[in-house]
Amino acid sequence: MAMVTAKAGPKLQSVQRLPAYLGILRGMLAEGREFVSTSHLADVLKLPAIVIRKDLQMTGITGTPRVGFDLRFLVAAIEQFLGWNNTKDVFLVGVRGFGEALLTFDGFRTAGMDVVAGFDRQPELFPEGVRGKPVFPIARLGDLARRMHISIAILTVPDADAQETAELLATAGIRAIWDFTTPRLCLPDEIIVQKAGLISELAVLSKRLRERGLTATAEEGHSV
Amino acid sequence: MAMVTAKAGPKLQSVQRLPAYLGILRGMLAEGREFVSTSHLADVLKLPAIVIRKDLQMTGITGTPRVGFDLRFLVAAIEQFLGWNNTKDVFLVGVRGFGEALLTFDGFRTAGMDVVAGFDRQPELFPEGVRGKPVFPIARLGDLARRMHISIAILTVPDADAQETAELLATAGIRAIWDFTTPRLCLPDEIIVQKAGLISELAVLSKRLRERGLTATAEEGHSV
DNA sequence: GTAATATCGAGAAATAAATCTCGAAATCAG
DNA sequence: CTGATTTCGAGATTTATTTCTCGATATTAC
Numbered sequence: 001m002a003m004v005t006a007k008a009g010p011k012l013q014s015v016q017r018l019p020a021y022l023g024i025l026r027g028m029l030a031e032g033r034e035f036v037s038t039s040h041l042a043d044v045l046k047l048p049a050i051v052i053r054k055d056l057q058m059t060g061i062t063g064t065p066r067v068g069f070d071l072r073f074l075v076a077a078i079e080q081f082l083g084w085n086n087t088k089d090v091f092l093v094g095v096r097g098f099g100e101a102l103l104t105f106d107g108f109r110t111a112g113m114d115v116v117a118g119f120d121r122q123p124e125l126f127p128e129g130v131r132g133k134p135v136f137p138i139a140r141l142g143d144l145a146r147r148m149h150i151s152i153a154i155l156t157v158p159d160a161d162a163q164e165t166a167e168l169l170a171t172a173g174i175r176a177i178w179d180f181t182t183p184r185l186c187l188p189d190e191i192i193v194q195k196a197g198l199i200s201e202l203a204v205l206s207k208r209l210r211e212r213g214l215t216a217t218a219e220e221g222h223s224v
Numbered sequence: 225m226a227m228v229t230a231k232a233g234p235k236l237q238s239v240q241r242l243p244a245y246l247g248i249l250r251g252m253l254a255e256g257r258e259f260v261s262t263s264h265l266a267d268v269l270k271l272p273a274i275v276i277r278k279d280l281q282m283t284g285i286t287g288t289p290r291v292g293f294d295l296r297f298l299v300a301a302i303e304q305f306l307g308w309n310n311t312k313d314v315f316l317v318g319v320r321g322f323g324e325a326l327l328t329f330d331g332f333r334t335a336g337m338d339v340v341a342g343f344d345r346q347p348e349l350f351p352e353g354v355r356g357k358p359v360f361p362i363a364r365l366g367d368l369a370r371r372m373h374i375s376i377a378i379l380t381v382p383d384a385d386a387q388e389t390a391e392l393l394a395t396a397g398i399r400a401i402w403d404f405t406t407p408r409l410c411l412p413d414e415i416i417v418q419k420a421g422l423i424s425e426l427a428v429l430s431k432r433l434r435e436r437g438l439t440a441t442a443e444e445g446h447s448v
Numbered sequence: 449g450t451a452a453t454a455t456c457g458a459g460a461a462a463t464a465a466a467t468c469t470c471g472a473a474a475t476c477a478g
Numbered sequence: 479c480t481g482a483t484t485t486c487g488a489g490a491t492t493t494a495t496t497t498c499t500c501g502a503t504a505t506t507a508c
Binding site for chain 4: 011012013014048050051054064065066067
């Protein structure tokens with residue numbers, strides 16, 4: 001029974017590769033180049049050209065044979081596809097610990113995200129904010145979210161507070177949560193919850209290290 | 225031809241789920257439980273039980289029907305599989321910006337990782353270190369890595385310095401790099417490079433937000 | 449103007465991964 | 479001791495992703 005849903009497959013990995021393309025392409029654009037071929041991109045990124053071509057198809061843009069893609073259009077297409085063309089203001093909830101670092105990190109700008117304020121259960125710990133970013137008590141989040149039309153939040157509270165805080169975010173009108181906590185949040189379906197995979201990545205790294213490490217550093221004679 | 229590979233498939237996603245299991249299981253162990261069934265885990269994690277069972281098979285541990293898995297053995301098996309049973313000291317290179325946050329983040333402890341020192345091109349910016357973690361000039365990295373037997377590094381330098389710093393790490397005997405920079409590093413094959421997917425995750429979130437955001441505002445009639 | 453070449457784009461095949469189905473085993477009830 | 483129920487584990491099915499093949503098109507060379 002081929003119940004094919006109308007919407008195209010997500011192609012998760014392709015989406016994940018787009019930012020890498022975008023970085024290179026923006027650089028080329030800054031250098032004054034006008035066209036780029038997937039074979040050239042493939043050289044730079046050490047990826048098969050066909051992969052890149054397939055990924056770019058996702059954005060809907062079309063290239064010209066023998067010439068490549070118009071850099072300006074291509075960059076614009078990717079940015080539009082990801083929604084990175086216009087900056088979105090986001091809140092960060094949970095400033096103590098990891099959140100403080102994230103609050104000061106301005107690398108999200110290139111991804112169209114601007115962390116405009118932090119919230120914490122103990123805002124008095126940051127009386128002057130963090131690097132110019134104000135820190136408010138969580139109680140004020142709902143009011144400010146509505147007033148500033150914020151719909152995205154980064155959740156970096158301690159695991160124990162995660163569910164409670166997440167529910168508060170949902171009530172405050174937040175539509176998407178980038179969740180750096182460990183437990184699985186239970187929220188209404190209309191709330192987009194994107195789990196941060198820092199620890200998962202570490203698991204993959206650990207496993208690869210262990211696989212290869214066994215052959216490489218057997219010299220360390222500690223029993224397992 | 226059925227070319228059955230001897231080594232088990234990597235099963236990336238399964239590995240990525242293991243930390244979530246481990247967190248729950250450690251909690252149960254702390255509560256004094258002795259056995260756990262995948263069906264119970266499934267309830268807690270809101271995942272299909274079969275997924276969990278298949279994931280656990282990877283670790284090589286075996287459960288008993290009608291009883292479940294021995295919690296102590298299971299936790300030990302996952303930790304061993306991931307290599308999280310014994311703590312590994314790691315360096316963090318590039319303290320300005322995002323790196324400073326990671327340096328202060330102690331959540332990696334549960335993953336058997338302890339960031340013991342930071343390195344930066346401008347260590348004078350952190351004369352007293354960061355939260356007790358010392359910050360050294362990059363020039364001293366090789367010496368200290370050898371002396372302290374460090375084989376893992378977290379790379380959080382600016383993109384422009386990424387390749388150069390990475391090569392320095394390789395020379396210093398670092399065997400695995402958790403890379404938070406954008407460009408693709410070119411290093412000898414024996415160096416394990418694990419790309420951090422923060423920005424890729426953001427891309428996925430952005431795309432999901434855009435997809436749903438459009439339906440939320442445009443309110444298209446959903447066909448059955 | 450014609451031929452050669454590099455590149456794109458769509459569909460198909462191959463590969464890998466995730467998910468499901470069913471039989472087997474162990475405890476508990478009677 | 480026997481049967482019912484829960485849970486595990488291996489193979490089969492389905493799904494997703496990557497890779498390949500081919501035809502089309504635009505530039506360049508002659």
